[in-house]
Each structure stands twice: as C-alpha cells, then as structure tokens.
Amino acid sequence: MPKSEGKKVKRDSLLAGLAEYAPGKAFDEMAEGRGKVRGLYEGLRDSLQLVDPPRLAQGRASLEASFLRRGITFTVYNDPTGTERIFPFDPLPRLIPQQDWVRIEKGLIQRVTALNLFLKDIYGDQKILLEGILPPAVVHSAKHLRREVAGLKVPLDVYIHICGTDLIRGDSGEYMVLEDNGRCPSGVSYVLENRRALKQAFPEWFRGHAVQPVESYGADLLETLRQISPRQETNPVIVLLTPGPMNSAYFEHSFLARSTGIELVQGCDLFIEGQKVFMRTTRGPQQVDVIYRRIDDDFLDPLAFRRDSVLGVPGLLRAVRAGQVTLANAIGTGVADDKALYAYVPKLIRFYLGEEAILPNVPTYLASEEKDLKYILQNLAKLVVKPTNESGGYGLLIGPHASRKEIEEFRGRIRKDPRNYIAQPVIALSTHPTLCGNKVEPRHVDLRPFILTGKTTRVLPGGLTRVALRKGSLVVNSSQGGGSKDTWVLDS
Amino acid sequence: MLSRVADGLFWISRYIERAENLARIADVYLQAELDRAAGRKVDWSAILQASGASESFATCGLPVNASTVTSFLTISEENPNSIFACLNRARENARMIRDQITTEMWEELNRAWLELSGSAGKSLRRKGPSEYYRELRRASHLFRGTTASTLPQGDARDFLDLGMYLERADATSRILEAQSLQKDQGDVEERWAALLRSCSARETYRAHHHVPLEATGVLGYLIHDVKFPRSLHYGLVRVGEIASRLAKPEDQVEVEALVLAIRARLTKAPVAEGTGQALAGFLDVWQAELHRLADWMTERIIGGKLELPEVSAWHSQQEQQQQVAERC
Structure with missing residues (x-):
C-alpha cells in the first residue's frame, strides 16, 4: 500500500x-x-x-x-x-461560556464569603450555634477545629485567602459544589502551565476563540498576601512555606514563588524571636510578615500541634497570636471544609448573607443523623460514602462499583464511627471529549476554580479541569489516574 | 538571600564543575590508553587517587583497569562522587531552589540530567564514552553560558561563581595530580599535550608559546597564568574577589588575608621539576588549603554550616514532607 x-x-x-x-x-x-x-x-x-x-x-x-x-x-x-x-x-x-461563568463566579464568591463569616463566628461569638442553626456537635467533633485560635482576630476577618472549590455537573448539566478546599488547595500551577503549553503546541486552536487569560494569578495572589500583612506601613516580607522538595506539590510551590517573586522557605529557614518571625539570610535575620503556608496545621508548630513535626517553626502559633505574622490560610480553616459541615453550607449562606445558595450542593446524608444513617445503611450499594476528614479521593466507597465484601466492610466502619462518614447519591460527573490513543472518547471531568480573598474576592477565570482518564472512572484525583485539561472561559 | 539558598547555589555550581572535570580526566586517559603505540601505560590507580576515590573504589573489590575505573568515576552507585551522583545532586539542589534561578538555567540543567544520568544516560553511553564526556562538558558550558546571559549580577550570580571557581581551582589541581602520579611518564611531548588538552588549554597555550612543549611552560601555564580561566591562580583570584564582595564588612580583612596567604604559597609551586611526587605533594597541600577556605566561607559568608539532621530525623523529615496532604 x-x-x-x-x-x-x-x-x-x-x-x-x-x-x-x-x-x-x-x-x-x-x-x-x-x-x-x-x-x-x-x-x-x-x-x-x-x-x-x-x-x-x-x-x-x-x-x-x-x-x-x-x-x-x-x-x-x-x-x-x-x-x-x-x-x-x-x-x-x-x-465554558461567559453566561455560565458569570453565575459560577457569583456562586463561588457567595460561598467563600459565607465560609469566612462562619470561621469568624466559630472562632468568635458562635452565634450560629447559639441560634440553633447548626448542631454544635458538627463543629465540636470536627477533626480540624483548632481550639488554640479561639478568640483570635485575623486581618480583614479573612481566614480562607486561597480556596479551591470542586464543582461537578449533574445529569442536566447544572453545576454543583462537590467540596470546598479551604486548607491548602493545590493545582493552580497546572492551570497556568497547561495554558502556556497548549498555546505552544496547538496555537491554531485559539484562533476564533476569545479565551479569558489566566496569567494574572501570580500578581493577584501577591496583592492578596500584601493586603493581610500586619505591618501595612512598610513593604511586607512575604514567604511561601513549603514542606520541602520531597513533597508531591513542590513544583507548584516553587512555581508560585517564582510567579509572585516571594521567597520559598522551609521550616528550618525560619525562627521566632520576641514573638516575631525571622528568616536566616546571608545578611543576617530578616523579619517576615506574611506566610503563605503549604503545610497543614498539624505540622506548623511542634510546640502547639504535632510534637514530632520537623517541617514547622517552633513558637509560630505564639507569633500568630501576638499578631506579628499572618498565615494564609489561617489556622483552623479545616473546620469549614469538613464534609459533615458541607451539608450545612446552604444554611450558612442563608444565615450570614440572607441569600439562597447560587450553586447547589450535592444531596448529602450525614451518618451522624439517625434518620440519614438508616437510609445510608439500607442503600449502600447506590451511594458514594466518604470519610469526612480525608482528601485526595482516599477511603471512598463507590457503592455501584463495590464488591459485597467492601460494602459490608464499610457498613461496619460507618456503624462504629458515624460522625466520620457522609453519603451522597452517585452523580455521573459530566463527560468531555478526551484523546484516548488515536480516538476521541468521552471521559468524566470536574472543575476546580481558584478563589482569592483579601480586601475583595477574585476568581481565576476557569480553573483546573481534572479528567478521569480510565474509561468509566469517576475518580479524577491525580494520585489515582487522573489527568488535566486546559479550561477556557470564552468571552461572548 | 536565605542561607539555605546561598548554600544551594554554591553546591549546584560545585557539582556541575566536579562532573565536568571528572569527564575531562576520564576522557583524556581513555584517549591515552589508545596510544599504546607510544609505549605508554596508563596508571589508573593514580587517577583514582587524584580524584580522591581510592578508598571507595577499594571497597568494591574490582580490578583496576580502564573500564572499571572510568565506570566507577562515571556511573557507579558505590561512588558518592561519580558523575551521575554529581548530576543528581546538582539537579536536586536546583530543584530545591528552583525559584532562585532562571527558567532557562533550570531547563538546561534539567535537560542535562534527563539526558546524561539514569536510563537516558545509558543510551548515550552506548554511543561511546568519548561522545558522552563531550556531551557532559557541553552541558556544563551551556549551563554557564545560560547563567551568564540570563541571571542578573548580584548575590545569586556570586554564589554560583564562587562555587564554580573554587571547585575548578581544586579540580585542575587534581588533573595535574593525576599526571604527576603516573609511574610511566611516557613520551614527554605527548604527555604535555594530553595534559593541556584535558584542560582545554592546548590551543590557547600554543598561541602564546611557540617552543616545544616542556614542563616549566605547561605547568606554569596551568598553575600561574593570570588570564587562562582554568589555571589555579585564576581560580583563586576570582574566589578572592567574589568572597570580598559577599563578606560582611567585619570579615573583609580576614578574607583577604586568607586568600593572600594561599596565593603566596602558590608562587612556590615546584614547576621546574616537572610532574612527579614533589608536585603531587604540593597539590595535596593546595587542596587542603582550598578546603579550609571553603569551610571558612560556609561559616562566614553563607551563614553557618546548615545543621544536617541526624539520619533518623532526616528520614522523618522526608516522610513528613510526603505526608502533608495537598488537595489535588
């Protein structure tokens, strides 16, 4: 031939x-x-x-x-x-067409605003508990509640400065919130790198499309971090605290340090003196005002949290409490992205903002509520069961895909510790054409937009589209066979 | 600049330079081995000794010959200072301080690592060691050139240059030492030519010396020349300049005195006697002096020896770095 x-x-x-x-x-x-x-x-x-x-x-x-x-x-x-x-x-x-995006953007801003108000309330007056809107047990049993910061004021009353909210689309294409990531959401570097790479490899695809740019993220992040410095009169010294090069997201940490121009530090570079934070430099100690930390609360300060932590800075909590340094995100935000609390977010929005949620939740059953528990145990084969404190797609039960043995195992676990589980109906995430070998086939996707909050709240146009590359799979996490796509918000 | 960053820059540069010079030594003696016609026999144990690898090689229990020694210097996992190990550490350091160097520098170093170490390196070595060593020198030069044309003058450049010149002053002396320790000194003209070639100095030397190659001229050039970028003198002078720029005001006098003392001793190099034990002994002292100078600079300029955690603590650090969940 x-x-x-x-x-x-x-x-x-x-x-x-x-x-x-x-x-x-x-x-x-x-x-x-x-x-x-x-x-x-x-x-x-x-x-x-x-x-x-x-x-x-x-x-x-x-x-x-x-x-x-x-x-x-x-x-x-x-x-x-x-x-x-x-x-x-x-x-x-x-x-993503402009009209969809406008709604998503509004919905995300509404949600993160409510979560910040909730955190201020929970670490402050706790009105939402006093008024009976939220069962106190949901908050008090949350693994990531940090009693150490109760009563502490934070600059601008903002706790979640950087948020990555996961969205999915249901059967009729409606956008729903799957989870809020208010601790250390990652993936934004891929949004920027994917765009850069795609422009180089297939520039012709961009012609005829008015794609909203994403490049401003570094500048916006820097601006957000500057706004929360405790020393507003001087040029703030801002650092990004990374666990170190062995961490799976280290590329992103150095990428963000480069695109903002802030210093990338490890715990061993910092020390506390007189309740102030300093970094060790070749010209002597230099005071630090803002720490964009990419390590969990647990590891931040061995004197306050996990004692065996070698990644943190001994005494950091005291410096935070003294108001000498601001952490982004603040300590204790994990209580807001707890999966049991998630079910109450529409109520939080109503309570704090007097508005209805623009972006709906996925229907959620709480194993800690007796009625829900009964439903969950009767319908395990139809539901997705999630532990409330895990992330990264670990420890899930996807009922329709699970063996009888797995289902029985989960039944035992849920009975033993109901507070630790929620269940949701299986939502077949929307699909998107994806290159599989030489063919174009549908694969399931989700969307993680990134939201920055300082004096104002800004959403990066688009976000990270994660795609489950295995046929039929609904798990998009990078650790479990997921990939990503460039995401275009189109000006109409 | 963070002390940890300064230390990282300094060591990226040292490891690249070390890898380049190992390639130079290995290459030139592999070539010499081919010149059996000249009746010359390469003493590979001398090369191990000059590279400071005798002891670690001995523990492997291998016979000493061209193939075992060059592979030990190039890829062996038993050798903590093999070319592979140097590339790995240079790249690991660069990854750690990725935000402090330019994208172009990082890509050049990352490319070298992808192509010249690990499995990619194997395919390259199949092309033959000479080609591999040439590629390695080229990678080093590309990194230096990229640095010169993309990184602004300032502390970061200074720490990179400091590492490069310090390592080179040491490495050139090891190339000379490898020659000095050869038992069979062979054909004289050919020996000096090989020595110059291993330092990329043959043509530049020829351009200024129109007489037959002989000891005083060649050794004088590689040790004392004030313009040749790989001479001991040149390296030391650059180290001194950069160190004074970086040192705190209160350390100025001390750093200048330290460098001057080493320079004074350098003038007493026994070049007239040609290579041999006297020169080898002198070079050993020179290397020890550079070592002390490096320690002083780590302490006073970089900001103190970074305390390495105990092995067990180091492991828990690695584990914890991995434990920190990133929600993606």
Whole structure:
C-alpha cells in the first residue's frame, strides 16, 4: 500500500471518530447526542478536524517533552528510584461560556464569603450555634477545629485567602459544589502551565476563540498576601512555606514563588524571636510578615500541634497570636471544609448573607443523623460514602462499583464511627471529549476554580479541569489516574 | 538571600564543575590508553587517587583497569562522587531552589540530567564514552553560558561563581595530580599535550608559546597564568574577589588575608621539576588549603554550616514532607 494512502485511512478514521463521537448517559460538555455538537464547541470541532494525525502526534509529544523539560512533575511516593512523573495532560480544552461563568463566579464568591463569616463566628461569638442553626456537635467533633485560635482576630476577618472549590455537573448539566478546599488547595500551577503549553503546541486552536487569560494569578495572589500583612506601613516580607522538595506539590510551590517573586522557605529557614518571625539570610535575620503556608496545621508548630513535626517553626502559633505574622490560610480553616459541615453550607449562606445558595450542593446524608444513617445503611450499594476528614479521593466507597465484601466492610466502619462518614447519591460527573490513543472518547471531568480573598474576592477565570482518564472512572484525583485539561472561559 | 539558598547555589555550581572535570580526566586517559603505540601505560590507580576515590573504589573489590575505573568515576552507585551522583545532586539542589534561578538555567540543567544520568544516560553511553564526556562538558558550558546571559549580577550570580571557581581551582589541581602520579611518564611531548588538552588549554597555550612543549611552560601555564580561566591562580583570584564582595564588612580583612596567604604559597609551586611526587605533594597541600577556605566561607559568608539532621530525623523529615496532604 502506498504511504499516502495509509495516511489517508488514518485521517479518515480520526474524522470519523469525531463525527461519531457518542456520549454516554452522563451530561456531555461537547455533544448533545451522537454527532450532535453544541454550538459552543463547533469552532473547536472544526479546528480538530483540520489536524493531521501526524501533527496531532507531534503536538502531543512536544507537550509531554515540554512538561518533562520544565520539570513540571510530581514525585511518586514509595518509589525508591525517586521517579518523577508528569501529571497527564489532555490537549482537548474544556470550554465554558461567559453566561455560565458569570453565575459560577457569583456562586463561588457567595460561598467563600459565607465560609469566612462562619470561621469568624466559630472562632468568635458562635452565634450560629447559639441560634440553633447548626448542631454544635458538627463543629465540636470536627477533626480540624483548632481550639488554640479561639478568640483570635485575623486581618480583614479573612481566614480562607486561597480556596479551591470542586464543582461537578449533574445529569442536566447544572453545576454543583462537590467540596470546598479551604486548607491548602493545590493545582493552580497546572492551570497556568497547561495554558502556556497548549498555546505552544496547538496555537491554531485559539484562533476564533476569545479565551479569558489566566496569567494574572501570580500578581493577584501577591496583592492578596500584601493586603493581610500586619505591618501595612512598610513593604511586607512575604514567604511561601513549603514542606520541602520531597513533597508531591513542590513544583507548584516553587512555581508560585517564582510567579509572585516571594521567597520559598522551609521550616528550618525560619525562627521566632520576641514573638516575631525571622528568616536566616546571608545578611543576617530578616523579619517576615506574611506566610503563605503549604503545610497543614498539624505540622506548623511542634510546640502547639504535632510534637514530632520537623517541617514547622517552633513558637509560630505564639507569633500568630501576638499578631506579628499572618498565615494564609489561617489556622483552623479545616473546620469549614469538613464534609459533615458541607451539608450545612446552604444554611450558612442563608444565615450570614440572607441569600439562597447560587450553586447547589450535592444531596448529602450525614451518618451522624439517625434518620440519614438508616437510609445510608439500607442503600449502600447506590451511594458514594466518604470519610469526612480525608482528601485526595482516599477511603471512598463507590457503592455501584463495590464488591459485597467492601460494602459490608464499610457498613461496619460507618456503624462504629458515624460522625466520620457522609453519603451522597452517585452523580455521573459530566463527560468531555478526551484523546484516548488515536480516538476521541468521552471521559468524566470536574472543575476546580481558584478563589482569592483579601480586601475583595477574585476568581481565576476557569480553573483546573481534572479528567478521569480510565474509561468509566469517576475518580479524577491525580494520585489515582487522573489527568488535566486546559479550561477556557470564552468571552461572548 | 536565605542561607539555605546561598548554600544551594554554591553546591549546584560545585557539582556541575566536579562532573565536568571528572569527564575531562576520564576522557583524556581513555584517549591515552589508545596510544599504546607510544609505549605508554596508563596508571589508573593514580587517577583514582587524584580524584580522591581510592578508598571507595577499594571497597568494591574490582580490578583496576580502564573500564572499571572510568565506570566507577562515571556511573557507579558505590561512588558518592561519580558523575551521575554529581548530576543528581546538582539537579536536586536546583530543584530545591528552583525559584532562585532562571527558567532557562533550570531547563538546561534539567535537560542535562534527563539526558546524561539514569536510563537516558545509558543510551548515550552506548554511543561511546568519548561522545558522552563531550556531551557532559557541553552541558556544563551551556549551563554557564545560560547563567551568564540570563541571571542578573548580584548575590545569586556570586554564589554560583564562587562555587564554580573554587571547585575548578581544586579540580585542575587534581588533573595535574593525576599526571604527576603516573609511574610511566611516557613520551614527554605527548604527555604535555594530553595534559593541556584535558584542560582545554592546548590551543590557547600554543598561541602564546611557540617552543616545544616542556614542563616549566605547561605547568606554569596551568598553575600561574593570570588570564587562562582554568589555571589555579585564576581560580583563586576570582574566589578572592567574589568572597570580598559577599563578606560582611567585619570579615573583609580576614578574607583577604586568607586568600593572600594561599596565593603566596602558590608562587612556590615546584614547576621546574616537572610532574612527579614533589608536585603531587604540593597539590595535596593546595587542596587542603582550598578546603579550609571553603569551610571558612560556609561559616562566614553563607551563614553557618546548615545543621544536617541526624539520619533518623532526616528520614522523618522526608516522610513528613510526603505526608502533608495537598488537595489535588
């Protein structure tokens, strides 16, 4: 067979693949049905059809090489060879129209505003408990409640400066909040790197689309951190506190330090003297005003929290309490992203803002409530069960995909410690066309927008679209076979 | 600048320079080994000794020959100072202080690491050691050039340069020492040519010396020349300049005195006697002096020896770094 003919066959099959793209039962971002592309995606589909298979292969190879060359990798734990892997990147971008985005943005700002008011209240007057809106047990049994900061005022009354809220879309395409990440949400570096990489590999796809830029994130983050400095009269010294190069998100830490120009420090670089925080430099000690910390509360200060922590700074809590340094996020925000509290967030919004939630929750059953517990135990095979204090997609039970043995195991666990579990109906996350080998197939996606709060609240247009690369899988976490996509918010 | 960052920059530079010079030594003696016709026999144990690797090599129980020694210096896991190990540590340091160097510098170093160490390195070595060592020198030069053209003047540049010149002053002396310790000194002209070549000095030396190669001229060039960038004198003078720039005002007098004392001793190098035990002994003293100078600078300029945690604490540190959950 002559070579050119072989090429033609291949090309036809890709075209056919696109034309026959058939979404499953879940809401699909691109197609309403087999071959029926929504108006939003028509431009992109046309560009895709113009891509020669060799060009596509070459573009993908150069994408991968560029991630590797730039060291955009995460360390694989428990691997003695110290292997580093790239976070898989799917080149087909996810599109969000302006009108959807406006609503999402409003909803996110509303939600994070309410959570900040809640934290101020919980570490202050606790009106929400006194007025009986929220059962005190939900707060008092939360693993990440920090009694050490009760009564402490924080600059601008902001606790969650950096938030990453996970959104999913239900069967009819409605956006819902899956969880709030108010501790150390990660992934924003991929938003920026994915955009940069895609622009280089497939610049032609951007033509004809007015894609909202994401580059301003570094500047916005810096501005947010400057606003919370306890010494407003001087130029604040801001640092990013990382656990260190062995942490899986170390790339992101150094990326953010570079894009804001702040110093990347480890616990051993800092010390406390006279309730002030200093860093050790070649020109002597230098006082630090703001710490964007990417380590958990537990590790922050061995004198206050975990005693064996070698990542933190002894005495840091005292400096925080003395108002000499601001932490972003503040200590104790974990109580706001507890999965049992999650169920009450719409109530919090009503209580603090007098508004209805713009972005709904996923229906949630609390095992700690007797009625819900009964329902959960009767319907385990239909539900997703989540531990309230875990993250990263660990410790989940996905009922319809679980064996009888697993279900019985969870039944025991839930009975033993009901406070630690919630259950939700299985929501088939929306799907998005994804390049699988040489074919374009639907894969499940979610969306994590990033929200910055200082004097004002700003949302980075788009966010990180995570995609479950395994067919049929609903787990998008990077640690469990997830990849990511560039996310385009389109100006209409 | 953070003391930890200064230390990281200093060591990135030292490890790159160390890897480059190991490649120089290994390459030049592999070439010499091919010149059997000249009746010359390479003494590989002398090369181990000059590279400070005799002891760790001895524990491996391998015979001493071209292939065992070069692979020990290049890839061996038993050798904490192999080229691979140096590349790994340079890159590990660079990753740690990634935010302090330019993207171009990082990419150059990361590329070298991807291509020249680990499994990628294996495929390259299949092309032959000479090609591998050439690539390695090139990687080092690319990193230096990228640094010079992208990183602004300032402390970061100074700490990188300090590490480079200090390591080079040490490494060139080890190249000379490897030559001095050779039992079979072989054909004289060829020996001096190889020595110059291993320091990339053959052409520049020729341009200024139109007489046959001989000891005083060649050794004088590699030790005393004030313009040749790999000479001992040149390295020491640059180290002195940078150290005075970085030192605190109260340490100025001391740093200048330290460097001057080493310079004074350098003038007494026994170059007229050619290579041999006298020169080797002198170079040992020189290396010890540089070592003391480096210790002083770590203490006074970088900001104190960074206290390395005990092994057990180091492990728990690694574990904890991994435990910190990042919600992605």
